[in-house]
Amino acid sequence: MALPSGERVCFGDGSQPKVAIRLADQRSVLGLMTDPDLQLGELFMDGRLIVEEGTIFDFLQVVLQDAKETRPSLTVQALDRVRFALRRFAQRNGLTRARTNVAHHYNLNADLYSLFLDPDWQYSCAYFEDEQTDLAQAQLAKKRHIAAKLLIEPQHRILDIGCGWGGLACYLADIAGAEHVTGITLSEEQLGLAQKRADVRGLSDRVSFELMDYRAAKGQFDKIVSVGMFEHVGIDFYDTFFGTCRKLIKDDGVMLLHFIGNSDVPDFTNPWIERYIFPGGHIPSLSEVMPSIERSGLVVTDIEILRLHYARTLRAWRERFMARREEALRIYDERFCRMWEFYLAFSEAAFRFQDIAIFQIQLAPRQENVPLTRDYIARIEAALRERECADTVVPAEMGARDQAALLRSNALTHERSP
Incomplete structure (x- = not known):
């Protein structure tokens, strides 16, 4: 992963799929760290998360296939609890x-x-x-x-x-x-x-x-x-x-x-x-x-x-x-x-x-x-x-x-x- 500063960070053991992404700006890094569930898709839509090798599916595979073994940050855990508590409000599907x-x-x-x-x-x-x-x-x-x-x-x-x-x-x-x-x-x-x-x-x-x-x-x-x-x-x-x-x-x-x-x-x-x-x-x-x-x-x-x-x-x-x-x-x-x-x-x-x-x-x-x-x-x-x-x-x-x-x-x- 290439950061806006030019620094490159590597994850995994080098096995397939091999993916390279680049984050366009520092706000992208912050968004991905604090609210990945929402920001990942938005950054890709806006062209601020650029897939330079592989595909976006390959990247999602790397992220999700072992997700249960990764403990999210305290910030993400807190956000998850809020979203779970408010989920019924988001689903108020009355007639209109x-x-x-x-x-x-x-x-x-x-x-x-x-x-x-x-x-x-x-x-x-x-x-x-x-x-x-x-x-x-x-x-x-x-x-x-x-x-x-x-x-x-x-x-x-x-x-x-x-x-x-x-x-x-x-x-x-x-x-x-x-x-x-x-x-x-x-x-x-x-x-x-x-x-x-x-x-x-x-x-x-x-x-x-x-x-x-x-x-x-x-x-x-x-x-x-x-x-x-x-x-x-x-x-x-x-x-x-x-x-x-x-x-x-x-x-x-x-x-x-x-x-x-x-x-x-x-x-x-x-x-x-x-x-x-x-x-x-x-x-x-x-x-x-x-x-x-x-x-x-x-x-x-x-x-x-x-x-x-x-x-x-x-x-x-x-x-x-x-x-x-x-x-x-x-x-x-x-x-x-x-x-x-x-x-x-x-x-x-x-x-x-x-x-x-x-x-x-x-x-x-x-x-x-x-x-x-x-x-x-x-x-x-x-x-x-x-x-x-x-x-x-x-x-x-x-x-x-x-x-x-x-x-x-x-x-x-x-x-x-x-």
């Missing part, structure tokens, strides 16, 4: 604030997301069934895995809470065969594109999308699914979330909740992520979630933990983004591109080297709503693979390259199916 927080991230220019997401625009953890699986195949496998756990039948009506750009909702109707899927989102940008995608796929009569908070949802549904939305609910609203889901789901229904979770004790949200990427967001521990589930009247019927799947997903996103960084620079400015690179690199490092994972919790009003053993998942997935190959979904708005990627993904998946 929840929509504002969602708009901060999900109403960005859609062209940005097209640079790094898979052809179906799945913006959540993929499911890598083997080492050869690519991003498009893994995102298709994720949808298939979720659909299998929902135990969908032709007469079922489904609620998708936090539906993103509509890819999962379309899959549940078109491939899994649900009678109707209602997707709700707080992002106007996602809503418009989701509606367009359902229309061009000829699914408008079976898939609908609404700009709606989960607290305003009405009706009764056979199945409820929520992927990557629960992180935005906020601790003080967990009872409301699960209580609302219990009111919306039929007594013989099944729910699948897919979210980023903390495998360690409860903690505060990283302040850089909270300020620049996901305001109002929180990565909960199971100990924070389970009491609200128990109070809601829902029964936990299955929990699966996808440990390194999101690290692989984020690696693919980061590589795709960096390969098209010049295009991102034409959409936003250099500081934004640095911010996005740090976000993807930091998130990957957290999943790879810290106690962050994906939890899939299956819930039901009654424990008998789900089969006694988990072998039904593989059976349903096999059937869904056959349907995917018989009726390959290729959105009309895709470019030729993305259409080819999705077709190739489905063909390869079919070759590997039992």
